[in-house]
Amino acid sequence: MTQNKLSFVIPCYNSSQTIENVVNNIFTVMSDKQYDFEIVLINDCSTDNLWAVIFSLAQEYSNITAINLSKNFGQHAALMAGFSYTIGSIIVCLDDDGQTSPSQVFTLVDKLNEGYDAVFAAYSEKSMILLEILAVI
Numbered sequence: 001m002t003q004n005k006l007s008f009v010i011p012c013y014n015s016s017q018t019i020e021n022v023v024n025n026i027f028t029v030m031s032d033k034q035y036d037f038e039i040v041l042i043n044d045c046s047t048d049n050l051w052a053v054i055f056s057l058a059q060e061y062s063n064i065t066a067i068n069l070s071k072n073f074g075q076h077a078a079l080m081a082g083f084s085y086t087i088g089s090i091i092v093c094l095d096d097d098g099q100t101s102p103s104q105v106f107t108l109v110d111k112l113n114e115g116y117d118a119v120f121a122a123y124s125e126k127s128m129i130l131l132e133i134l135a136v137i
Contacts, residue, residue, distance in 0.1 A: 006030070006037040006109070007088030008102070011078030013043075015096035016050040022094065023057055023064070026102045033106070035090075040065045040082040045072040 008026055012019055023039060030037050041054045041064060051068050058066035065085050069078060079093060090112060094100050104121065111119045 004035050005088035005090075006035050006105070007086035007091045008037065008039045008094055009042070009079060009082035009086060009091055010039065010094050010096050011042045011044055011075045011082065012046065012050055012054065012096040013072070013075075013078075014046045014048045014050060016046070016048045016053045018097050019050065019053055020057065022096060022098050022102070023061075025098070026094075029102045029105060035109075036063075036088075038063045038065065038086065038088060040067065040085050042067040042078040042082045043069060044074065044078040045069050 010019070010022065015022075019041065023041075026037070026039060039061075041057065043051045043054050043066070051066075054066045054068075058064045067081055067085065069081065073081075083091065090109060092102075092105055092108070094102060100121075108119045108121060
């Protein structure tokens, strides 16, 4: 375990169109912070070309680890697989679709630095726009 290192663990499924934006957002947020960081991306046996995207990101950035599961185990199992590869003192779990912005991570980290053992976030308001669009289709 490395002090002052954040480990972002992201289970991924059929997110070849969104995962690169999520990774770029993490790099943007972390660019001016005092923390070193790593990103662990777990492909949960996607049916799109996600593995190629994840593998390419891991080749481009030394702080990205790519994991390719042999079959679809589900989000929780993918998270557990990712946890076994982390070396940071703080683990942050994010979604692969960008719905949960990494820009709020330090709201949580600040609470950990106050002495809390664990913190989590909840939406004060959920957006139903996607559901409304799907209902129209």
